Amino acid sequence: MILHAISGLIFLYLLVRLILTSHVRAAFKCAAGIALFAISQQHLLLRAFAGSLASPEAPSWVLILQSLLFATLLFLFLVVLTRDLVLLVQYLAKRAIKSPKPETPGALSPERRKALLLCFAALPAAYGVKQALALPVTRDMEKVLPGLPAELDGLCIAHLSDLHIGPLLQESWSAALVEKINDLRPDLILFSGDIVDGLPDRRAESVAHLKKLRAVHGIFACVGNHEYYANFHAWMKVFPELGLAMLLNSHRTVDIKGQKLVIAGLTDPTAASFGLPPPDCRAALRGAPENVPRILLAHRPTGAVHNAAFGFSLQLSGHTHGGQILGLDQFVAQFNGGYLRGWYKAEGMPLYVNSGAGLWSGFPLRLGVPSEIARITLRRA
Secondary structure: OOOOOHEEEEEEHHHHHOOOOHHHHHHHHHHHHHHHHHHOOHHHHHHHHHOOOOOOOOOOHHHHHHHHHHHHHHHHHHHHHHHHHHHHHHHHHHHHHOOOOOOOOOOHHHHHHHHHHHHHHHHHHHHHHHHHHOOOOEEEEEEEEEOOOOHHHOOOOEOOOOOOOOOOEOHHHHHHHHHHHHOOOOOOEEEEEEEEEHHHHHHHHHHHHHOOOOOOOOEEEEEHHHHHHOHHHHHHHHHHHHEEOOOOEEEEEEEEEEEEEEEOOOOOOOHHHHHOOOOOHHHHOOOOOOOEEEEEEOOHHHHEEEEOOOOOEEEEEEOOHHEEEEHHHHHHHHHOOOOOEEEEEEEEEEEEEEEOOOOOOOOOOOOOOEEEEEEEEEEEO
16 A cells, blocks of 8 residues: 555656646646556556466566556656756745846757656666566675584585566576576575465466576575465475475475584564464474584574574575665665665674565566675685
């Protein structure tokens, strides 16, 4: 509801500042107003006509087009708001000095100025949608873990989050992603949730490529909020068939070169809304060996301080998509405990927040925050 309300306010502002003030026929104003309203309420329309907001079942070209239009609307709002603030400052300055500036001969007409504003908005929107659909970049990094045995020094982890394989990022994208991951030759592949959007039968061909993933010591995953939105229990049967060991408030102990490594995973807080177990670190570690490195997969980074108290050596998370847009990303951070992307310390425990390999089809836009595969090499202190 908040999203629809904000979109409605943007619609009203642009309606008044661009359409109602135009010197065109009433019929054109009416048509433009209807189109503007439809673009502003695209999420409401997806929910009404495409099944659900989490995974709208619509052709990919429809989703790309509506994303481009909605992104243009947002940038147009920012451009017009900035223009109006500048005009307000100029007006107040003229009132203060009481010497209005005469109209500049040969200046653009109001309609041409509005068309120019639209072009300014469409360019970053188109680039942002293009970046959103691109394959993730690989980010190489090393992390020193105190207490890491010498035998585990150099262990290579491919960490991914928020693939959102669905109606927008389909079979060709997932196939190329799997190939790119395998080219890294990781020792472990770890997913921190939101792997899919939609029902298993609708995503069968797209997720089938995950079965081709290869890692020396296994592939492990926790769930995100989106796994709960479309037949959670069915997906928990599909993922193991694809080679993903699902960690739902549970752990696995991996033997590597004679040393033990615990990999634990949590459920998502969304689980409680579906009558399923919420995140529980105590349950996740029940029976785990003591005094060995412990890696935690938790979709949301917000519980990191709480999780650190259970002695985890490292937490890997996602959910934020890195904020997706520079400048607006700090707004996203406020809803995620201040965590956004990259490395943090939570009560001494290292936390990595992945920017996501993909993103939700309801808002596919990235500017300055590319999608990523994090290749993390563990080092001994």
